[in-house]
Structure formats: structure tokens, C-alpha cells
Amino acid sequence: MEAKPRLPDDRVNLPSSHPLADAGQLIAFVVALGLLLFAAVAYSVELVVWLLPHDTEVRLAHELWPAEEPTADDAERHEKLQALVEALASGWPDNPYRLQVRIAREEQPNAFALPGGLVLVTEGLLDSAESENELAFVLGHEIGHFRGRDHLRGLGQGLLFQLVLASIGVGGGDIRLLGDTGLIAGLSFSRDQERAADRFGLELLQHHYGHAAGAGIFFERVASSDPVHTSMPTFISTHPDPRERAAEIRKLAAQRGYRLQGRLRPPL
Amino acid sequence: MVDLIVLLVLLLVTYGTGRWFEQRHFESIRQREAQLLPLLTSTLSTIPSSAPVERSEMVCGSVVVSLDYFKRFIAGLRGIIGGRIKPYEPLLDRARREAMLRMRERARAEGFDMVVNVRLETSRLASAAADGKRTAGVEILAFGTAVKLAAAG
Amino acid sequence: MILSNLEEVPGRQIVEFYGVVSGSTVRAKHIGRDFMAGLKNLVGGELKGYTELLHEAREEALARMTQQAQSVGANAVVNVRFSTSSVAQGAAELFAYGTAVRVE
Numbered sequence: 001m002e003a004k005p006r007l008p009d010d011r012v013n014l015p016s017s018h019p020l021a022d023a024g025q026l027i028a029f030v031v032a033l034g035l036l037l038f039a040a041v042a043y044s045v046e047l048v049v050w051l052l053p054h055d056t057e058v059r060l061a062h063e064l065w066p067a068e069e070p071t072a073d074d075a076e077r078h079e080k081l082q083a084l085v086e087a088l089a090s091g092w093p094d095n096p097y098r099l100q101v102r103i104a105r106e107e108q109p110n111a112f113a114l115p116g117g118l119v120l121v122t123e124g125l126l127d128s129a130e131s132e133n134e135l136a137f138v139l140g141h142e143i144g145h146f147r148g149r150d151h152l153r154g155l156g157q158g159l160l161f162q163l164v165l166a167s168i169g170v171g172g173g174d175i176r177l178l179g180d181t182g183l184i185a186g187l188s189f190s191r192d193q194e195r196a197a198d199r200f201g202l203e204l205l206q207h208h209y210g211h212a213a214g215a216g217i218f219f220e221r222v223a224s225s226d227p228v229h230t231s232m233p234t235f236i237s238t239h240p241d242p243r244e245r246a247a248e249i250r251k252l253a254a255q256r257g258y259r260l261q262g263r264l265r266p267p268l
Numbered sequence: 269m270v271d272l273i274v275l276l277v278l279l280l281v282t283y284g285t286g287r288w289f290e291q292r293h294f295e296s297i298r299q300r301e302a303q304l305l306p307l308l309t310s311t312l313s314t315i316p317s318s319a320p321v322e323r324s325e326m327v328c329g330s331v332v333v334s335l336d337y338f339k340r341f342i343a344g345l346r347g348i349i350g351g352r353i354k355p356y357e358p359l360l361d362r363a364r365r366e367a368m369l370r371m372r373e374r375a376r377a378e379g380f381d382m383v384v385n386v387r388l389e390t391s392r393l394a395s396a397a398a399d400g401k402r403t404a405g406v407e408i409l410a411f412g413t414a415v416k417l418a419a420a421g
Numbered sequence: 422m423i424l425s426n427l428e429e430v431p432g433r434q435i436v437e438f439y440g441v442v443s444g445s446t447v448r449a450k451h452i453g454r455d456f457m458a459g460l461k462n463l464v465g466g467e468l469k470g471y472t473e474l475l476h477e478a479r480e481e482a483l484a485r486m487t488q489q490a491q492s493v494g495a496n497a498v499v500n501v502r503f504s505t506s507s508v509a510q511g512a513a514e515l516f517a518y519g520t521a522v523r524v525e
Binding site: 308309310311312313314316335340343346347348349350351352353354356357360361364368386387388389390391392402403406 | 428438440441443445446447448449450451452453454474499500502504506507508509510511512514516518519520
């Protein structure tokens with residue numbers, strides 16, 4: 001036997017495609033798969049949401065968010081706020097919820113609609129509102145979300161997405177990024193939902209005051225101020241463009257014959 | 269959104285650094301393989317020569333190669349959809365060849381003519397920090413018997 | 422290409438000997454197989470999904486080794502050995518190596 005050492009072709013064990021091209025393809029495929037999954041989840045949640053009875057929702061909510069009594073110095077403001085919410089809600093005759101309002105100790109002006117009929121407003125919102133009418137519009141908007149059961153849908157989507165990801169074993173490290181994104185996507189409402197909530201807020205305002213002055217002023221103020229320096233950055237980032245919403249409101253008011261001017265009541 | 273941008277930047281940067289190390293390593297490997305070509309290697313236990321053996325000794329070479337973020341990320345995605353993890357293949361190839369080269373360099377340094385009955389062992393070093401789930405590196409060990417033939421005449 | 426895991430090809434003579442050749446591939450299993458494996462771990466039995474996967478990977482590793490052997494002009498690979506190792510969670514490296522020779 002004769003020894004003839006030779007070097008074998010080393011390209012055999014190396015991939016022939018460029019790693020970045022391969023990575024790009026892979027990422028695109030996984031993203032497409034993720035989107036498909038998200039769509040499937042959204043659709044199935046849509047079906048469930050309408051089937052959930054209101055009293056079950058209220059019961060669940062009270063277990064998840066145990067009621068926190070407001071402190072003594074807030075009590076007066078809280079009473080007025082509660083009265084305002086209830087007065088506004090009288091414009092919704094089919095209201096199945098016993099609406100409750102809570103004040104969150106946060107400087108950023110914001111308002112949330114939580115399952116079970118809980119309306120959360122921040123101290124920041126109460127302080128920055130220049131009239132009761134403005135505040136009433138924001139509250140009316142949140143009540144509008146309850147009517148569309150938007151809060152349930154968003155939460156349900158977020159939760160289900162997380163659940164699906166966890167069940168297929170994806171949950172650690174960088175892939176968790178996808179899960180968080182899914183949750184955030186679930187918490188923000190769609191354009192249509194926002195538009196419907198704005199519309200309902202407008203109706204409630206008209207019903208309560210006889211005019212819709214609060215809505216007009218609110219958006220004018222938000223739209224005219226520089227987005228960077230506005231006093232309501234959080235509110236804006238979780239909602240669509242204020243200029244668009246202002247235009248929608250004006251259009252709707254004109255359609256329904258609501259007046260956007262009127263006497264404003266002092267803030268709470 | 270910021271998280272995604274950070275992720276992309278990290279991926280591109282680690283891809284770049286990983287590739288740079290890889291290219292350099294491959295160049296070095298190819299050079300040394302060409303140099304060491306006369307030093308026979310075989311996985312057979314028989315010696316490919318009729319000349320008598322002067323001395324022999326077991327030699328080994330090993331190397332631990334680390335994974336970079338880009339490779340790990342791709343492996344993570346492949347863990348979902350399955351298939352070949354292409355970035356790992358050059359990694360293991362160079363680790364193997366490096367281990368073999370080190371073994372042969374050792375043999376040459378000691379004055380041997382060839383290495384026979386070469387065996388290769390691969391093992392994964394798990395990261396203690398991530399509960400043993402993350403791979404800290406891959407170790408490849410090459411070992412065989414180095415043989416020196418008696419000089420002719 | 423003749424493959425043998427003996428040190429020789431039975432009935433033939435090795436006339437030239439070229440050196441070590443190898444073929445490897447790294448494969449990951451997908452979520453579906455993982456899920457099925459999880460279920461099988463409850464009831465027992467063969468994990469057909471994994472068997473198939475590793476079989477395919479091994480075939481590919483052998484094919485690559487054969488390709489390397491061809492590139493040095495060999496017509497047989499003797500003393501073929503396999504090595505399977507875990508390189509990442511849920512991924513395995515299949516490695517086949519042997520000595521490329523010419524037999525007559």
C-alpha cells in the first residue's frame with residue numbers, strides 16, 4: 001500500500017449560501033408564521049368575546065383587580081368623578097355595567113377602560129383638563145370602549161398569544177421579545193375601535209350637556225401643540241393621530257347637528 | 269420598537285465579528301494543513317508502511333470554540349421551524365480541523381512521521397448561567413497514536 | 422464509492438491511501454416533533470419523527486464524506502465511524518469520518 005496524502009475538498013462541509021441571505025429568509029419565514037398565528041388568535045378571540053356574559057366579566061374583574069379605596073383627600077374629587085361618569089352613562093340606556101371610577105396616582109394624563117366596568121383615570125389627567133367638558137369627553141370615550149367590549153378583546157388577544165407562544169416552548173431570551181410585542185399589540189385598540197369610541201363619547205357629551213364643546217376643544221388643544229412638548233404624550237402614543245381624530249369629530253358633529261361651541265363648566 | 273432595532277444592530281455586528289474570526293481561522297487552518305500534508309493521518313489501526321516502528325506515543329489535540337450571538341439567534345429560530353443550522357457547520361468544521369492540526373503539530377514537534385487510529389470526540393459545554401440551556405462552547409478532541417518509523421538503511 | 426467500517430474492504434487490496442475524510446451536518450428539530458415527542462414520553466413507543474430526522478441527517482453526513490473522498494480520487498472509505506453530539510438545545514451534529522483509500 002502506498003501512502004499518498006491529499007487534501008480533500010473542504011467546501012463539502014460548509015454551507016453554499018451566504019449566511020445573511022439565509023438569515024433573512026429564515027427571519028422572514030418566522031415573521032410570516034407569527035403574523036399568521038396572530039391573525040388566527042385575533043379571530044378566535046373575536047368569537048369568544050361576544051359570548052362572554054357581562055356578569056361573568058364583572059366577577060372575573062373583581063378577582064383580578066381588587067377594589068382599592070381612594071384616600072381621604074381624594075374622596076371629594078372621587079365622588080364628583082363618580083357622579084360625572086354615572087351621569088354620562090345615563091346616555092347609554094342598555095348599559096349592563098355598574099361603572100366605577102378609580103384615580104391612579106400618576107402624573108401622565110391617561111385613562112383606561114378595564115374589564116368589569118372599571119374606569120381608571122390618572123391624577124395627571126384630572127390636573128391637566130381645563131374644563132369639566134374635556135374630562136367628560138375622555139370618560140365618554142372610555143365608556144364607548146366598554147360598549148364595544150374592546151378592552152376584553154385586546155386583553156384576550158394578548159393573553160392568548162402569550163399562551164400559544166409558551167405552549168410551543170418559545171419563551172426564553174430574544175424570542176420573548178415577540179411575546180411582549182404581542183401583548184402590547186393586544187393592549188392598543190384598532191383604529192376602528194378608537195373611532196367608534198370617539199363617536200360614542202361625542203353622543204354622551206351631547207346627551208349630558210346639550211352640546212359637544214368638550215370634544216372640540218380637547219382635540220384642538222392636542223392637535224395644535226407640538227407633539228414633543230404636549231402635556232399628553234402617553235395618551236397620544238396609545239391612540240391614533242389627534243388631527244385625524246379632530247377631523248373625524250368635526251365631520252360627525254356636522255352630520256348629527258351637534259354644536260361644538262357651548263358653555264364650559266369648571267374642571268374638577 | 270427600540271428593542272427590535274437593538275436586536276438587529278446586535279445581530280449585524282456579531283455576524284460581522286463572527287465572520288471575521290471565521291475567515292481568519294480558516295486561512296490559518298488551510299495554510300497549516302498544506303504544510304502538514306506529509307504527516308500522514310489515518311483512522312486505521314494498521315500502519316501504512318512495512319518499515320519497522322522505532323517508537324510510538326498517544327497524542328491529542330483539542331480546542332474549544334465559542335458561539336456568537338448571531339449563530340445562537342439563528343439556531344433559536346431553527347429550533348422552531350427545524351432544518352439545517354447553517355451557521356454552525358463552519359464552526360464545527362473549523363473546530364475539528366483545528367483539533368486535528370494541533371494533534372499533528374504535536375506529533376511533528378516530537379519528531380513522529382504519522383498519526384494512526386485517529387478518533388474524534390465532540391462535546392457541548394453548557395452555560396451554568398442560563399440553567400444549562402445555553403451553549404457556552406463546543407469542545408472537540410482529536411487523539412491518535414503517533415508513530416516514528418525506523419530510518420531506512 | 423465503497424464504504425466499510427472494517428479496516429479493509431473484505432476480499433480487496435488497498436493500494437493507495439489518501440488520508441482522513443469527513444462529512445457533517447447540524448440539524449434542528451421543529452416544534453411539531455417536539456410536541457409529539459412530549460406526548461410519546463407519556464405513553465412510550467418509538468419516536469418516529471426523531472428516527473426519521475436523524476436518519477436523514479446521517480445519510481447527508483455520509484453523502485458529504487463520500488463527496489470528500491471523491492475529491493481526493495478515492496474509490497473506497499474504510500473504517501467509517503459515526504459520532505452524534507448535541508451542540509445546542511434541540512439540535513444535533515451528525516458526523517461521519519473514515520480513511521479514503523483506493524482498492525483493487
